[in-house]
Amino acid sequence: MRAREERRQRRAAVDEAAKYPLAPSSWPGTVLPAVVRGKSASVRSWCALALALVSSPSTGLVSVHVGQPEPNSEQERMLLAELQHQRDVGRRERAPRVPGDLAWEKHGLQPRWLGMETSDCAVAIEPGHFHNRGDAERDRFLAGAARRGELALVVAVIGDADGDELQRSLFSHYASVSLADMFTRVSGRRLPTGTRPEIAPDLSPADRDLAIRLLTRPPTAAWWALQLHGATTVRGDGFGGETHHPAQGTLEPILIDSLGAxxxxxxxxxxxxxRWYVLPDRVAWDNVLDWLMHKALPQYAPAVLRRTRSPHFVDPDLQTGDELSARAGLAELEERYTLDRTQFEQDLRVAEEKASPIRYGLLYGTGTELVEAVAAVLTAAGLSVIDLDAELGAPQSADLLASAPGSNRKLVEVKGAGGAAQENLVGYLQRHLDTWPQLRPDQPVDGGVLVVNHQHKLPPAERTAQVYTRPEFVAALTVSVVSSLQLFRWWRVRDWPAIRVAILGAEPSTVVAGPQPAPAQATSSEVSAAPTGRTRWWRKDRRGS
Structure with a gap:
């Protein structure tokens, strides 16, 4: 009976010790929690052993306070049920920001959730008031760092990428982070979608690394312009007036928008x-944890890594000159790579946003979409293009009027055909040529061009090279006929002269166009002069595509 009671007390001692995972710096030796003092010698020894195991630095894991309930705990289940209820009644409450499935140990970290000891933690993530909890854990974290004489590192998130739309019209600063000083906060105003920040000058190595990492966020990621604010208080009894509390501390920019905010x-x-880092909502947390372990802690709190004997930490004080030089070179190489990759990705996005509407319009478009793509290509080739439907009203005349200095004007009719182009499409352009003198007698034209996106339901590689193939019909043509597929091929390689000749019939004497094709790129040379009078305009596609 006594042995059974002794085993029960030992298990209770181990469970009790697990509630106090304090580092040796906080508990000298194996100081026992007061709740187990006065127990038998056997129980006290078991508790001391359990506490020593829990608080031992030999694990090499750095403790991090996370200001939300432990994943899969009863507290989290209650919180999620409450959040669902709030959504059901039309209210929105902020959900936990930090995912529960992060690979903490992979990064050399050990999370401490709400309700756990935080005084020995080296970093705090999202500390403070969360659904009426968290203040005590935050205060113990800050007090522990101050007692050890270490810098308290904090990562806080501002804004709600999904929930700010309603507040945007109500408040100029609708997102905020409360800091350790009860009267100081960082407020945020959401910026337009597509904002691309820049790296602030004169950053420390760790902060610059963080800036580079955050620049890899998606182009549509949300950003908030940050500003430091104080507070104004009023006595509850109504006497004494208002008291203004100016903001304390300083806000050091890491990434800035185009206006410098x-x-x-x-x-x-x-x-x-x-040191509180204020990051935008929807950050990549694995990236943040990696930055904390390999950049922030080594620079701002290296004593933490030495004390825990973290295998992720390379102590520069113990490295040779060659090792330090090689590591510096690798760090510089990684930074250049990340910056170059980020710039190339941004350039690619801009190029795709510019090219995609033209590419799709020329290859698969009909109606207005096709007309706009043709107009964009002609403009890029240096031609002056007028949208006649907008100027005269559809369908008074052709779709476009193209011209260039030193050349005559041309009417451009644009048509689409899912299969083979019907021969009567030429009649539309001919009728517009016949009625043009009545519409604009002061602006004579010298013929016209029919641009056809034929067989657009087929893949481009399976389409015929020419719009019309019946020899008798081709021989009787009095206007130029160009496929939008051929326009696309010229546009893709920037063969502006070929486009100008195809539309105007000859290269104008003076023209300003986009960049010329690179010498290594193949350009089209199958363009012959456009018809004058009854002369037929035709070209042989030498590439056979």
Whole structure:
């Protein structure tokens, strides 16, 4: 009976010790929690052993306070049920930001959730008031860092990428982060979609690395312009008037928008003992954890990594000159690669946004979409293009009027055909040529061009090279006929002269166009002169595509 009770007390001691996972710096030796003092010697020894195992630095994991309930815990289940209820009644409450399935140990970190000891944590993520909880854990974290004489590193998130739309019309600053100083906060105003921040000048190595990492966020990611604010209080009894509390500390920009406003920043307390990083919602948390372990902690709190004997930490004080030089070179190489990749990705996005409507319009478009793509190509080739439907009203005349200095004007009719182009499409252009003198007698034209997106239901490689293939019909043509597929091929390689000759019939004497094709790129040379009078205009596609 006594042995059974002893085993029960031992298990209770181990369970009790697990509630106090404090590092040796906080508990000298194996100081026992008061709740197990006075127990038998056997129980006290088991508790001391359990506490030593829990608080031992030999695990090499750095403790991180996370200001939300532990994943899959009863507290989290209750919270999720409450959030669902709030959504059902039309209210929106912020959900936990930090995913529960992060690979903490992979990054050399150990999370401490709400309700766990935080005084020995080296970093806090989203600390503070969360659904009426978290203040005590945040305060113990800050007090522990101050007691050890270490810089308290904090990562806080501002904004709600899904929930700011309603507040946008109500408040100029509709997102905020409360800091350790109860009267100081960082507020945020959501910026337009597509904002591309820049790296702020004069950053520390760790902050610059963070800036580079955050620049890899998707182009549609949300950003908030940050500003430091104080507070104004009023006595509850109505006497004494208002009291203004100016903002404390400084806000150091890390990423800035095009107007110079910070979108990522670090708030530094007046005493310099706290550093709060304010990041936008929807950050890649694995990237943030990697930055904390390999950049932020080594620079701002290296003593933490030495104390925990983290295998992820390379102590520069123990490295040779060659090792330090090689590591510096690798770090510089990685930074250049990330910056170059980010720039190339941005250039690619811009190029795709510009090219996609033209490419799709020329290859698969009909109606207005096709007309706009043709107009964009002619403009890129240096031609002056007028949308006649907008100027005269559809269907008074052809779709476009093209011209260039030193050349005559041409009417351009644009048509689409899912299969083979019907021969009567030429009649539309001919009728517009016949009625043009009545519409614009002061602007004579010298013929016209029919642009046809034929067989657009087929893949481009399976379409016929020419719009019309019946020899008798081709021989009787009095206007130029160009396929939008051929226009696309010229446009793709920037063969502007070929486009101008195809539309105007000859290269104009003076023209300003886009960049000329590179010498290594194949350009089209199958363009012959456009018809004058009854002369037929035709070209042989030498590429056979």
């Amino acid at each position: 910070p979108v990522v920043a670090a708030w530094v307390s007046l005493a310099g003992d706290q």
